[in-house]
Amino acid sequence: MKEHLIANMTWPEAEQSIKEARAVILPLGSTEQHGYHMAVGTDTVVSDYVCLELAARTNCVVLPTLPYGQVWSAKGFPATISLHQSTFIQIVKDIVVSLEQQGARNIILFSGHYGNMQPSRDAARELMDEYGYRNVWYLGYMNVEKYNAALMQTQLWNKKTFHAAELETSIMLHISPEKVRMEKAVREEPEVPAGLDLRPIHWKEFSQSGLFGNAALATEEKGKQYLEWWLNDLTQIVTQNIG
Numbered sequence: 419m420k421e422h423l424i425a426n427m428t429w430p431e432a433e434q435s436i437k438e439a440r441a442v443i444l445p446l447g448s449t450e451q452h453g454y455h456m457a458v459g460t461d462t463v464v465s466d467y468v469c470l471e472l473a474a475r476t477n478c479v480v481l482p483t484l485p486y487g488q489v490w491s492a493k494g495f496p497a498t499i500s501l502h503q504s505t506f507i508q509i510v511k512d513i514v515v516s517l518e519q520q521g522a523r524n525i526i527l528f529s530g531h532y533g534n535m536q537p538s539r540d541a542a543r544e545l546m547d548e549y550g551y552r553n554v555w556y557l558g559y560m561n562v563e564k565y566n567a568a569l570m571q572t573q574l575w576n577k578k579t580f581h582a583a584e585l586e587t588s589i590m591l592h593i594s595p596e597k598v599r600m601e602k603a604v605r606e607e608p609e610v611p612a613g614l615d616l617r618p619i620h621w622k623e624f625s626q627s628g629l630f631g632n633a634a635l636a637t638e639e640k641g642k643q644y645l646e647w648w649l650n651d652l653t654q655i656v657t658q659n660i661g
């Protein structure tokens with residue numbers, strides 16, 4: 419089987435792969451609470467898995483996953499580590515500059531954690547403004563609302579949040595069930611605090627477990643189907659736009 423992980427290559431192998439691949443993918447995870455029932459490395463595990471599958475389908479190669487992200491919302495929960503937005507952007511930019519100097523054709527910033535999406539886009543914008551790079555792309559969760567409605571029994575909390583709930587737990591049951599303790603999975607759907615989208619409010623102020631929805635309804639089958647649809651969408655986007 420073809421090796422897609424740069425970390426497993428020697429430098430001469432990596433030198434060739436970086437130049438030949440359609441794109442080098444940088445998976446962006448987090449170290450963040452995921453309720454009482456899932457490992458704090460969940461977003462890193464999901465990023466690892468999705469990027470490797472995507473690379474195999476699209477002739478890309480994958481860098482080691484960044485296990486820290488911008489996690490402002492979940493600050494205050496044990497084992498949640500948050501990079502300042504500017505630190506995250508600087509790390510991403512430094513990695514991209516290194517790859518550009520080595521002849522990468524394209525670079526994909528892949529966010530397996532929702533909070534990394536905006537700073538990833540900001541990093542790509544700064545890289546274009548400062549260096550003229552037009553080959554830095556950002557991808558992550560897609561069509562979450564549509565697929566959640568089709569597959570899951572619970573709706574997204576506050577119309578958009580799926581953190582550690584039915585959907586994300588189902589994904590993990592398929593990818594890495596040993597990191598899920600289903601007997602600890604709970605349902606928690608707090609009332610949306612007034613002004614949540616208008617001013618900064620930490621989740622810790624209104625959530626006990628740290629999840630939003632009903633994790634107990636998660637199943638491996640739902641996660642498998644969700645991942646298949648997600649990977650099909652990602653594959654299509656990459657093959658149609660990134661050459």
Ligand SMILES: [Zn+2]
Pocket residue numbers: 452460461530531581582586
């Ligand atoms: Zn997550």
